[in-house]
Amino acid sequence: MSEPSxxxxxxxxxxxRDKLQGRTRYIVDQGRPGMLHAxxxxxxxxxxxxxxxxxSVARKMPGVRAIVTAEDSPARHGIGIADHPLFAxxxxxxxxxxxxxxxxxxxxQAKAAAAAIVVELEPLPAVITMADALAPDAPLVHPDxxxxxxxxxGGAHAGNVAxxxxxxxxDTDAVFARDDVEIVDSRFRIGRQNHLSFEPRAVVASxxxxxxxxxxxxxVPWTVRNVTARLVGVPASHVRVTVPAVGGxxxxxxxxxxxxxxxxxxxxxxxPVKLVNSxxxxxxTCLSRENAEIRIRSAVTxxxxxxxxxxxxxxxxxxxxxxxxxLTTMTAHTLGGNYRLxxxxxxxxxxxxxxxxxxxxxxxxxVYNTFALERHTDEICAAIGMDPLEFRRRNVLGDKDLGATGxxxxxxxxxPMLDRMAELREAKTSKKHLAGERLYGRATTVGTWFIFVxxxxxxxxxxxxxSATLVTSGVEIGSGSMMQSLPQIVAxxxxxxxxxxxxRTADTxxxxxxxxxxxxxxxxxxxxxxxxxxxxxxxxxxxxxSDMLEASAEDLVLENGRVEILGVKGSGTTIEKVAERAQRVxxxxxxxxxxxxxxxxxxxxxxxxxxxxxxxxxxxxxxxCEVAVDPETGHVEVLSYTVVQDVGxxxxxxAIYGQIQGGVVQGLGYALHEEISIxxxxxxxxxxxxxxxxxxxxxxxxxxxxxxxxxxxxxxxGTKGAGEVPILxxxxxxxCAVSNATGRRVQEIPLTPPRVLELLLGNNQPLxxxxxxxxxxxxxxxxxx
Amino acid sequence: MSLxxxxxxxxxxxxxxxxxxxxxxxxxxFHLTGAKIVCREGFCGACxxxxxxxxxxxxxxxxxxxxxxxxxxxxxxxxxxxxxxxQLAMEQHDxxxxxxxxxxxxxxxxxxxERMPNPSRDDIKAALAGNIxxxxxxxxxxxxxxxxxxxx
Numbered sequence: 001m002s003e004p005s006x007x008x009x010x011x012x013x014x015x016x017r018d019k020l021q022g023r024t025r026y027i028v029d030q031g032r033p034g035m036l037h038a039x040x041x042x043x044x045x046x047x048x049x050x051x052x053x054x055x056s057v058a059r060k061m062p063g064v065r066a067i068v069t070a071e072d073s074p075a076r077h078g079i080g081i082a083d084h085p086l087f088a089x090x091x092x093x094x095x096x097x098x099x100x101x102x103x104x105x106x107x108x109q110a111k112a113a114a115a116a117i118v119v120e121l122e123p124l125p126a127v128i129t130m131a132d133a134l135a136p137d138a139p140l141v142h143p144d145x146x147x148x149x150x151x152x153x154g155g156a157h158a159g160n161v162a163x164x165x166x167x168x169x170x171d172t173d174a175v176f177a178r179d180d181v182e183i184v185d186s187r188f189r190i191g192r193q194n195h196l197s198f199e200p201r202a203v204v205a206s207x208x209x210x211x212x213x214x215x216x217x218x219x220v221p222w223t224v225r226n227v228t229a230r231l232v233g234v235p236a237s238h239v240r241v242t243v244p245a246v247g248g249x250x251x252x253x254x255x256x257x258x259x260x261x262x263x264x265x266x267x268x269x270x271x272p273v274k275l276v277n278s279x280x281x282x283x284x285t286c287l288s289r290e291n292a293e294i295r296i297r298s299a300v301t302x303x304x305x306x307x308x309x310x311x312x313x314x315x316x317x318x319x320x321x322x323x324x325x326x327l328t329t330m331t332a333h334t335l336g337g338n339y340r341l342x343x344x345x346x347x348x349x350x351x352x353x354x355x356x357x358x359x360x361x362x363x364x365x366x367v368y369n370t371f372a373l374e375r376h377t378d379e380i381c382a383a384i385g386m387d388p389l390e391f392r393r394r395n396v397l398g399d400k401d402l403g404a405t406g407x408x409x410x411x412x413x414x415x416p417m418l419d420r421m422a423e424l425r426e427a428k429t430s431k432k433h434l435a436g437e438r439l440y441g442r443a444t445t446v447g448t449w450f451i452f453v454x455x456x457x458x459x460x461x462x463x464x465x466x467s468a469t470l471v472t473s474g475v476e477i478g479s480g481s482m483m484q485s486l487p488q489i490v491a492x493x494x495x496x497x498x499x500x501x502x503x504r505t506a507d508t509x510x511x512x513x514x515x516x517x518x519x520x521x522x523x524x525x526x527x528x529x530x531x532x533x534x535x536x537x538x539x540x541x542x543x544x545x546s547d548m549l550e551a552s553a554e555d556l557v558l559e560n561g562r563v564e565i566l567g568v569k570g571s572g573t574t575i576e577k578v579a580e581r582a583q584r585v586x587x588x589x590x591x592x593x594x595x596x597x598x599x600x601x602x603x604x605x606x607x608x609x610x611x612x613x614x615x616x617x618x619x620x621x622x623x624x625c626e627v628a629v630d631p632e633t634g635h636v637e638v639l640s641y642t643v644v645q646d647v648g649x650x651x652x653x654x655a656i657y658g659q660i661q662g663g664v665v666q667g668l669g670y671a672l673h674e675e676i677s678i679x680x681x682x683x684x685x686x687x688x689x690x691x692x693x694x695x696x697x698x699x700x701x702x703x704x705x706x707x708x709x710x711x712x713x714x715x716x717x718g719t720k721g722a723g724e725v726p727i728l729x730x731x732x733x734x735x736c737a738v739s740n741a742t743g744r745r746v747q748e749i750p751l752t753p754p755r756v757l758e759l760l761l762g763n764n765q766p767l768x769x770x771x772x773x774x775x776x777x778x779x780x781x782x783x784x785x
Numbered sequence: 786m787s788l789x790x791x792x793x794x795x796x797x798x799x800x801x802x803x804x805x806x807x808x809x810x811x812x813x814x815f816h817l818t819g820a821k822i823v824c825r826e827g828f829c830g831a832c833x834x835x836x837x838x839x840x841x842x843x844x845x846x847x848x849x850x851x852x853x854x855x856x857x858x859x860x861x862x863x864x865x866x867x868x869x870x871x872q873l874a875m876e877q878h879d880x881x882x883x884x885x886x887x888x889x890x891x892x893x894x895x896x897x898x899e900r901m902p903n904p905s906r907d908d909i910k911a912a913l914a915g916n917i918x919x920x921x922x923x924x925x926x927x928x929x930x931x932x933x934x935x936x937x
Contacts, residue, residue, distance in 0.1 A: 015881070015884070019881050021859065021863050022859035022887075029812075198821065198883060198886055199823075248883040248885060250919070278825075279823065478883025478884065479882065480882065654879050655879065658880075661925065662882060662920045662922040663922075664922060665922030666922075689824045689826060689829060690826065694917055695922075696917065697910040697911075697918075697923040698914060701924075
């Protein structure tokens with residue numbers, strides 16, 4: 001087996017040098033002979049009936065080679081419910097919805113032709129906010145919702161409620177009625193967040209020999225393959241997806257997006273077609289992290305025991321369900337996580353609105369639920385007069401404790417992580433002096449996240465030159481997992497150097513099925529499949545070597561590119577020679593490996609409408625920060641930031657530090673700067689970087705990091721994914737610290753200067769959600785709960 | 786009519802309209818795709834190049850205004866396959882993630898370090914005010930730049 005000690009190192013990434021020289025060819029840098037350029041014609045109203053689309057003039061415009069519309073793609077796709085056509089069909093449901101796509105010799109010609117397409121519309125009423133959507137007699141975004149194909153049974157849905165996931169464990173009514181409990185009731189509202197991956201969504205598609213070849217900037221080659229096939233109307237095997245270096249994803253590219261448009265155009269024109277979103281299109285139609293509204297009530301004893309909790313989480317999915325339908329699942333494990341709960345009821349609802357669809361974004365759903373949960377926890381502490389650190393120490397989930405859905409957690413992880421954070425706080429001098437005249441606040445928060453395991457496949461070929469080739473459908477999106485941890489795992493299993501492991505870029509014609517790169521699963525799921533494939537290679541290699549060296553396979557070790565007889569250095573031979581001999585004697589050596597999540601059990605009957613009832617690999621994080629709040633301007637400066645992160649085992653500590661620094665800063669943007677607002681016309685107001693403010697170099701501090709190793713994990717060599725979770729409790733830590741600094745209840749993020757000033761001046765309106773019913777059960781369609 | 790530009794030490798000629806953004810000429814005509822188009826509005830800095838030694842956002846410079854000037858792009862930093870000290874420091878600090886911002890980051894910092902050879906950490910951060918990175922959280926990029934200063 002692979003030895004963790006030989007797999008662990010600060011192995012540098014092999015793609016850095018080309019990236020630093022401007023040589024890396026992302027999709028946006030690619031061209032092909034005869035390639036056409038494409039654009040989409042998008043709706044400019046949030047809701048309307050389509051009376052007529054006339055492309056006849058546009059088709060005769062100079063350079064135009066193909067135009068496609070809803071007539072070319074009648075199918076619908078989706079997660080849980082197939083509610084989403086490729087083109088607006090019959091009606092417009094959001095501003096920015098594609099109506100047609102045009103391919104022409106030049107981009108300018110394509111744009112001119114798109115502008116010449118005649119679209120006649122009849123305006124329809126629109127629901128822009130979740131309050132609009134849930135109002136009595138609200139117009140339905142999908143009047144035909146009953147007719148849609150259901151892809152996963154079990155989720156309640158009706159009208160503008162696209163999906164509902166509920167958790168019911170224990171009798172909350174009884175505990176809320178007890179006279180020995182304090183009831184704490186909190187409300188929170190959170191806006192959207194744009195990924196702003198530097199490479200936009202971009203694709204080059206061609207149609208050759210009866211098959212599509214889609215070269216695209218994606219995290220999910222197999223989803224692109226399957227969804228494109230469904231929307232284009234061909235068997236999935238007729239679509240090949242390849243992926244070069246991806247210029248950032250963060251979840252934006254965890255779904256099929258532009259690919260079917262380019263595929264249809266390429267087939268119609270018989271030429272390769274390139275389609276790239278402009279930055280404005282990315283800002284206005286990005287599959288953002290969804291806005292959410294949250295109510296959470298807890299019954300807590302004076303001794304600090306949480307005997308009951310009820311929560312309602314509304315997630316805006318925009319005009320189509322998409323990822324939010326799946327993500328309703330996650331509330332149980334995020335807002336329902338962290339703490340032992342005597343009884344719990346949660347309703348999470350994905351709500352249709354006439355706005356751009358939302359999607360997946362690093363620690364989806366977790367970041368705002370952790371913000372809400374941790375702020376609520378501090379409100380509990382204030383209500384019962386308990387120190388927030390002490391409350392957390394007493395209540396965090398430990399060994400054999402039950403999660404919200406009744407899953408049994410293994411191992412004490414969060415408590416020792418809190419202890420380690422306390423030690424770090426003790427050991428370091430506070431930065432309070434840097435606050436000067438400003439208000440100073442500090443907070444420590446906890447968070448629970450998970451690894452999105454799921455199926456992965458890998459093949460390892462041992463080459464006769466003593467190198468190995470790893471073939472998977474993994475994609476390098478920038479996190480480095482494909483460049484670092486995967487070759488490290490394979491190399492340590494085979495006694496090679498990681499630089500001797502070639503990593504094949506994703507190609508669905510070569511690598512087996514894979515869920516995709518996201519959810520912290522690359523090192524875990526692709527890593528486990530790669531490890532299994534390498535173990536098979538190792539077995540075959542040792543078999544041949546055992547003949548060559550006349551020694552039993554059990555007495556052989558693989559190290560430094562050699563097979564040695566145990567305890568007798570220099571007695572063996574090189575792996576190259578063994579591979580050469582194998583090629584002659586048995587044929588070339590290769591191995592295949594597969595992995596999928598084992599499926600941890602929840603308590604029967606606790607969870608309804610969930611895609612994952614219990615989490616296979618929980619991941620925990622403890623964050624601490626100090627802030628200074630300027631009472632004159634409302635500006636929040638982060639003075640220090642410290643992270644203790646559960647990583648299982650750190651295979652490449654330096655790479656993990658890089659992920660933590662980057663993830664925390666993305667979280668600072670979410671907590672402090674990045675605001676998306678939606679106008680009454682249903683259009684996102686922030687069309688570019690002038691108005692969408694992301695963290696700059698001067699906004700950030702170096703994050704102090706302590707990796708917590710040794711928590712139980714089914715990941716290869718005990719690993720957990722480390723790249724997704726660093727963003728998880730940043731908004732929580734900042735919001736709690738700002739609350740502590742100002743003495744005000746923070747209920748909304750981002751904490752932009754105007755919002756902080758409102759808080760300080762007491763001008764903010766307390767949140768009131770008329771569309772969240774007072775009695776929990778009235779927020780759940782699922783009857784009988 | 787054609788415009789002459791000296792790009793990375795070599796005279797090049799472009800037939801583009803004078804109002805065409807310089808970045809499009811570099812990428813589409815000269816196949817120098819190092820400079821990246823991310824926002825096209827001068828906010829992100831990914832298309833930063835040096836124009837007669839000054840760092841500029843090449844999305845905002847009409848190619849006509851770059852006529853008869855010297856343009857340096859990221860492709861010029863390494864010579865004969867040897868990385869510049871700044872590029873090498875970025876590699877050694879494992880600073881790169883998705884990599885899209887680095888061509889611009891490197892040009893801004895190269896120009897800055899030529900003008901200010903002994904900057905503080907805060908000076909370097911201020912110099913990066915026009916270069917956004919969405920992946921790394923900046924600190925490692927600053928560490929790498931600072932290591933070049935200290936080695937000099």
